Amino acid sequence: MKGLKTRSAILDHAADLASVEGLEGLTIGRLADELQMSKSGLFAHFGSKEELQLATIEIARERFMTEVFKPALGTERGYPRLVAICRGWLDYIQRNVFSGGCFFAAASFEFDGRSGPVRDAIKKTMDEWIGAIEKAVRLAVDEGHFGPDVEPAQIAFEINAIFFGANYAYNMRHDKRAITRAWNAIETRLEGLRQSPRPARFAHPEKRVARRRAS
Amino acid sequence: MKGLKTRSAILDHAADLASVEGLEGLTIGRLADELQMSKSGLFAHFGSKEELQLATIEIARERFMTEVFKPALGTERGYPRLVAICRGWLDYIQRNVFSGGCFFAAASFEFDGRSGPVRDAIKKTMDEWIGAIEKAVRLAVDEGHFGPDVEPAQIAFEINAIFFGANYAYNMRHDKRAITRAWNAIETRLEGLRQSPRPARFAHPEKRVARRRAS
DNA sequence: CCTACCGATCGGTAGG
DNA sequence: CCTACCGATCGGTAGG
Numbered sequence: 168m169k170g171l172k173t174r175s176a177i178l179d180h181a182a183d184l185a186s187v188e189g190l191e192g193l194t195i196g197r198l199a200d201e202l203q204m205s206k207s208g209l210f211a212h213f214g215s216k217e218e219l220q221l222a223t224i225e226i227a228r229e230r231f232m233t234e235v236f237k238p239a240l241g242t243e244r245g246y247p248r249l250v251a252i253c254r255g256w257l258d259y260i261q262r263n264v265f266s267g268g269c270f271f272a273a274a275s276f277e278f279d280g281r282s283g284p285v286r287d288a289i290k291k292t293m294d295e296w297i298g299a300i301e302k303a304v305r306l307a308v309d310e311g312h313f314g315p316d317v318e319p320a321q322i323a324f325e326i327n328a329i330f331f332g333a334n335y336a337y338n339m340r341h342d343k344r345a346i347t348r349a350w351n352a353i354e355t356r357l358e359g360l361r362q363s364p365r366p367a368r369f370a371h372p373e374k375r376v377a378r379r380r381a382s
Numbered sequence: 383m384k385g386l387k388t389r390s391a392i393l394d395h396a397a398d399l400a401s402v403e404g405l406e407g408l409t410i411g412r413l414a415d416e417l418q419m420s421k422s423g424l425f426a427h428f429g430s431k432e433e434l435q436l437a438t439i440e441i442a443r444e445r446f447m448t449e450v451f452k453p454a455l456g457t458e459r460g461y462p463r464l465v466a467i468c469r470g471w472l473d474y475i476q477r478n479v480f481s482g483g484c485f486f487a488a489a490s491f492e493f494d495g496r497s498g499p500v501r502d503a504i505k506k507t508m509d510e511w512i513g514a515i516e517k518a519v520r521l522a523v524d525e526g527h528f529g530p531d532v533e534p535a536q537i538a539f540e541i542n543a544i545f546f547g548a549n550y551a552y553n554m555r556h557d558k559r560a561i562t563r564a565w566n567a568i569e570t571r572l573e574g575l576r577q578s579p580r581p582a583r584f585a586h587p588e589k590r591v592a593r594r595r596a597s
Numbered sequence: 598c599c600t601a602c603c604g605a606t607c608g609g610t611a612g613g
Numbered sequence: 614c615c616t617a618c619c620g621a622t623c624g625g626t627a628g629g
Contacts, residue, residue: 599628599629600627601626601628602627602628603625603626603627604625605622605623605624606621606623607620607622607623608619608620608622609618609620610617610618611616611617611618612615612618613614
């Protein structure tokens, strides 16, 4: 019982530290120091640095989903829920939920050129997240809020990209307009999808290229 | 003369290594090992790890500008040049110019929560780059390719965000469609700007907010 | 959960 | 550009 509480306190701190220093920059010695416990005492909870990293990713995932995704599920499916997810993500950045900005943005760019279990765990969480955005777009199509030719994977790609851009501008440039810019970009894009049916040359950019190659 | 050649070889390798391992993960020992020279021999070229990091950022900046930005300057100013810059960036990712993906995307997300000279150098290069995109948009407005109410800073924000998203999808997800998706996103957005004048509620998202604040 | 310790590697230095 | 070395810190272990 007390062991679990300690473990939880370690991981909460580890997630914040890793959002600043990176998952490789996260060291057992520093973590122990800041939590005022011995290195070996902390180490015993995990058995290896990799296990500590994986446990930190898991706690960060729970925090992320609780803060960003779950609240949006209370909104009605389709366009309103998609908007709630996007607003939720922007709020999450503005509230500085992790002290170094979005944990998964940092982790993604730290591990995108590597291999191994840590990279796989980050990718899995990101797949889950981007998949959730994609599903929200698909529901908006199903509900008739978007035209039937809207491509959920394309829109999810774009929304996720805007999130990365907002995280960058907010944390690196300390630009408070980052949130407004991101929201404007998303709103403009999503409102455009509601004007269906759009002219054919704008409706299906992906398929147009595919066709060109096929011919 | 030979000293400069060695220095250049070190930094070329350092930029690739840092794009995978991060600028903190870049260690003098490993770099010396891979270049088959002694640690102290390599170290003597820079005097400190921080100087090595700063020199690596500078060489990466030169590579980036040579590969992405300079070729686009041959295209006529305005919309064509802006498109050339975007295509140049996507080509640069597809050609794997740095082995771990875009050096500056990785460096930006590694250092966005820190302070100090290394962070400042990364930010400065990114400011230069985003400023270049912004200028290209402004020229497109000046040339009459875009409507007069297009906001260069907003569009530069969005294009840079799409680049981050493409870098993520290409390197983490190994998704070859990343380039197509990014291009589709950019093309759709830019083509939309040419349909000026657009209805007022879509034309000026940023200024709309600014006006609201001013009143 | 602790003290005490391990070999390896870190950034950096002395001296040539 | 090298060999030889420094103190500090790394992840991890022994033993309690």
